[in-house]
Amino acid sequence: MDAGEIAGLIAAGAFLMLVLVLSVPILKLGRTVDATTNAINDLVDRTGPLLSNVNVTVENVNTALGQVQVSLDGVNVQLAKVDTMTGHAQNITANVANLVTVVSAAAANPLVKVASFGYGLRKATAARRHAEEEREVRATLKQRRKAAR
Secondary structure, three states: OOHHHHHHHHHHHHHHHHHHHHHHHHHHHHHHHHHHHHHHHHHHHHHHHHHHHHHHHHHHHHHHHHHHHHHHHHHHHHHHHHHHHHHHHHHHHHHHHHHHHHHHHHHHOHHHHHHHHHHHHHHHHHHHHHHHHHHHHHHHHHHHHHHHO
């Protein structure tokens, strides 16, 4: 054997050792890939019914969202009615303010002041007459009771 053949045998032996050393991790990696594949298959088998439950849950959520939309539509209709009522109340407030202005202007008029003073004077005079008449009637009734005894 010459030196080239010996070098070839050494290189082949080294390559064989390299293949043997690298085959161990490759075999372990193959087992890991198999275990992962089995775990994924088990997970898919177990979650099959769970995924159908998720679909039912999503359908229930969609139904609930539809009902919420209907409720919000009703709330919007009611808010439109409240907006209309608020507008009417604003008109009434403006009319009352205008009426107060007219009454204030009328009360400030001197002729109105004289008329209201005359009305008050008539009322006071009538009340005084009524009180005097009532006193006279009581006095008369008192005298009749004394005379009847």
